[in-house]
Amino acid sequence: MAKDPVCGMFVEEKEDSIRHTVDGKEYFFCTTQCLHEFTAPEVELKKLKAVTVASIGLTIPITLLTYLAFLPSEINNFVLLALATPVQFWAGWRFYKGTWDAIRARASNMDTLIAVGTTAAFLYSAVVTAVPSFFPFEQVYFETAAIIVTLILLGRLLEQRTKEKASSAVRKLLDLQPRKARVLKDGQEVEVPVEEVAEGDLLLIRPGERIPVDADVVDGSSSVDESAITGESIPVDKVPGSEVIGATINKSGLLKVRATKVGQDSVLSQIIALVQEARTGKAPMQRMADQVAKYFVPAVVIIAVASGLAWYYAGGIGLTFSLLAFVSVIIIACPCALGIATPAALMMGTGKGAENGVLFKGGEYLEIARKVRTVVFDKTGTLTKGQPEVTDIIVLSDAGEQEVLRLAAIAESGSEHPLGQAVVRKAKETGIPVAGPDSFEAVAGHGLVAVYSAHRIMIGNRKMMADSGIAVGDEVNAQMARLEADGKTATLVAIDGRLAGIIALADTLKDSARQAIDSLKAMGMEVVMLTGDNERTAKAIAAKVGIDRVIAQVLPQQKEEVIAKLKSEGRAVAMVGDGINDAPALARADLGIAIGSGTDVAKETGGIILIKNDLRDVVTALELGRKTVAKIKQNLFWAFAYNTGLIPIAAGALVPVFGAEMYSWLPFLAAGAMALSSVSVVSNSLLLGRYRPAHIETRTNL
Structure with missing residues (x-):
């Protein structure tokens, strides 16, 4: 299957x-x-929009003419017939197609229920209109059929709009790859379409350009921004022998690279394929209405036929009343409230979510939110702010902290490296004026050297200091090791040939991270951190927020595999992320939760978006999902209960008591049940308006 x-x-x-x-x-x-x-999702969405709008436009006057009766009965019915026919057979044509396909597959679905119920109501009403004397009653059901068709179409339109975004996410991934590549052939630089790059070709990558394909560096040095693919916010230094990934950005130096993976073999292509596979492979919410319809439709048809035949042959009430018994069962069994049972709760649930910073993109995600037991967080940009900040300044000379920071910021003002920009930002926040250096030289993979006002400033790692003859003692090494063990990047600062200080930088945690993790644990959730960072840094961050399970050094394509493995443990998994590298994992997870400040691809791949970039809203999303699904189930129960409860009466259970003349007031009973079920569904959904997140008072007081 x-x-x-x-x-x-x-x-x-x-x-x-x-x-x-x-x-x-x-x-x-x-x-x-x-x-x-x-x-062709775009074409189908356009068609569905047009059909739904037309159906609404026709259903409104049908409803008004039914209940306000502006015209004489005979004329009114013919006007209703004229208005209802296109709704039934043009707008509702998709339900007939769905019914035929279901019959071919020897099954029944919601399309079958809708088609059978609305057709029975329409045909009965058409006969009453065309041949008033055929049935003893003049009640018509044109508005019943039209309302059912229109409400179901409206619900499907909302679903289609959500599905359209899946293909848009993949298109944005494709847009990351440059269209052209500079290939070196016989010493000449030739620009060719990226599709024509072959494995082994030499390519030239200038500063600021995206790297076209996966490759190895042959010549040159630079720092490369890999955040789009790996999620790591700090650019990675590249020297001959280093690997570079297609669609990442060359920041500073000129690189000559040799293509190693092209076309479908590249990392970006694999990520795109994973998003597509996970999207199409994920089972949507098993809608309760469809499941009930599977058994409900055959049962109703059997009851309707059996009641009609039984009253004709055994009851002897005549052909007219026997047909009325058949039609009454079919009409009463098609619950109008079913069309608004889910949309009404979703409207309130999603509205309440948006009010509290949570955007749900479909009913299936609300259903899954109720089942989630494991929540996986990406680190960079999700638990952390996504950009490095200065966390420590340790003075190693008599220069003073302010002077060390001032000279370091002046030296770094000539650098585009995020670590350098963090130092400059820290100095400006402290009120220190930052001038430009007299000279500046970047030392690839090690640091930089700058001159300012006769001072020679060096900022870099241990090796750079050793190569310059500056001793780094055991005490300084111990201090650096302590900072690094805490997940920070420790950089040495030397002024005029002497160590002046250590500046530590780190991607700092979001303010809401700890409270969100604590709340999830209180709900009984298992919390996992997933990152491409090294294990030491990852564990240091995890310890600060109280996460016990850490999965580190995970490549983008491996994140999706980790999520699949967690799902295989038998628990519903939610993935919280913000980057392109998270897109496959978001799609593979039972529930993808995207940070609102993250990339468009992450937002469109995720089923829930945290609009306010507040991690406590993960808790709100799961709570609201549970409450909304509870309302949907209650609504579906009432939508079926009123109507199914009347099936025995429609089948003639009260004929022995009231006689066949009961069919004269049965339509009013059906209309009352329909109205009561609709009111119950709407009222029950409105109760969601009272929901208030548990942490809302805390947020207000911050």
Whole structure:
């Protein structure tokens, strides 16, 4: 059995099954509608918008004419027939197609329930209109059929708008790769489309350019911003022999590289493939309405046919009343409130979420939020702020802390490196004026040398100091080791050939991180940190926020594998991330939660977006998901309960008491049940408006 990638229904892999192949992978579909949504989502969304708007435009006057009766009964019914026909057979055509596909698959679904119920209501009403004397009653149900069709279309339109963003996420990933590459051929620089780059080609990468393909550095040195792929905020120094990744940005120096992975083998292509696979492979929420419809539809049809035949042959009430028994069962069993049961709760749930900084992108994510038991956090940009800050300044001379910071900032003002920019930013925040250096030289992989006002300033690592003949004693080494063990980057500052201080920098934690982790633990969640950083740095950060389980040194394509492994442990997994490198993991997780300040790809791949960039809203999302799903289930219960409770009456259970004439007042009973179920559903959903996150008072007082 295959699974429909659009609706999640299981489909038999038979010769005549609806199928489509993409990049050598075959997908099976339960209906042609799902096939069209998969192959041309933008076209289908445009069609659905037009149909839904037209259906709403026709349903409003149908409803007004039904309940306000401006016209004489005979004329009114013909006007209703004219207005309802396009709603039933044009706007509702997709339900007939879905029913036919379900019949071919020997199954039933919501389309079947909608098609059978609305057709029965429409045809009965059409007969009453065209041949008033055929039935003893003049009540018509045109508005019932129209309202059901319109509400279901509206719900599907909301779903389609969410699904459209999946393909948009992949397009943004593709946009990261440069279109052209500079290839060196016979000593000449030739610009070619990136698709024509072959493995082994030599390429030239200038400062500020994106690297076209995965490659090894042959000549030159530079720092490369890999944050888009690895999530690491600090650029990585590259020297001959280093690997560079396609779509990353060359920051400072000229690089000559040799292509090692091109086309579908590149890291970016693998990430795109993982996003697509995880997107299509994820089973959507098993909607309760569909599950009930699977058994409900055949049962209703059997009851309707049985009641009609039983009253005709055994009850002897005549053909007219026997047909009324059949039609009454079908109409009453098609619950109008079912169309608003989920949208009403979702409207309140998503509205309340947005009010509190949480954006839900579909009903399936609310369903999954209720089940989550493991929450995985990316480190850089998610738990941390995503940019380095100066955390410690240790003075090693009599120059004083302010003077060490001032001269270090002057030297770093000529650097584009984020660590250097953090030093300059710290000096300005402290009120120290930062001038430009008289001269500046970057030493790739080690640090920099600058001259200012006759002072020679060196900033770099231990090796740079040793190469310059500046001794780094055991005490200084011990201080640096302590800082590094705490997950910080320790940099030495020398002035005029003597050590003057140590400046430590780190990507600092977000203010809300600790409280969010504590709240999740209180909810019984297992919390995991997932990062590409080294294990020492990762564990230091994890200890500060109270995370016990750390998975470090994970490459982008491995993040998705880690999530899949966690899911295999039998617990529903939520992934919280912000970068492109997190997109496959967000898509593979049962629930992807994207930080609002993160990349567009992360936001569009995630099922929930934290608008306010506040990690405490992860807790709000899970709480609100549970409460909203509870309302949806209650609504679905009431949507079915009122109508199914009346099925025995519609089938004629009270005929022995009231006689066949009961069918004269049964339509009013059906209308009352429909109204009462709708009111119950809406009122129950409105109760979500009282929800208030547990930490809201804390947030207000901060």
